[in-house]
Amino acid sequence: MSTPLVGIVMGSKTDLPVMEKAAKQLEEFGIAYTLDVMSAHRNPAEVSQWASGAREAGYKVLIAGAGRAAHLPGVVAAHSDLPVIGVPCLSDHLGGADALYSIVQMPPGVPVATVGIDNARNAAILALQILATADEGHARTLAEFRAEQAGKGMEHREWSAEGASPRKLGFQTGN
Ligand code: RP5
DSSP states (O other): OOOOOEEEEESSGGGHHHHHHHHHHHHHHTOOEEEEEOOTTTOHHHHHHHHHTTTTTTOSEEEEEEESSOOHHHHHHHHOOSOEEEEEEOOSSGGGHHHHHHHHTOOTTSOOEEOOTTOHHHHHHHHHHHHHTSOHHHHHHHHHHHHHHHHHHHHHHHHHHHTOSTTTTTOOOOO
């Protein structure tokens, strides 16, 4: 089995329904990954050990998801110089803004690339983009994925062109 290039961690098992979307997307891209639960406040020593050893373990990108006062991505970034992508997970309070602000508002010097609330799929796509900067195979996967996206965009355009007459949009033409 190939060395995992992406390490996915989440603060709690309750984040799994969100974070498994990143795992699924990486699988579709054919990227080997690991998926683990470790909490910045419940298991700080484990988080520190894992993140500190991540480069040596062969990882190229780390994805960390957490909810509420979501320290995990920042703590991972503090212990590793690999790119860290943070996924703010929605909890039952504050509409996910708590996690979003906690992750996106890293003080200058130790960045966490932050995707939208619950948007773990984007984290996997961004991981592919990072890997594609240094690997032809991943670059081809990215080009195929982008072509697929462009195809979907054209389908939407065709649909909008069909309904784009001024009358259908409710505009008055002339007096
Ligand atoms: C965070 O608190 C976790 O990332 C999770 O999103 C949230 C709630 O965790 P549990 O109390 O459900 O384990 O640390």
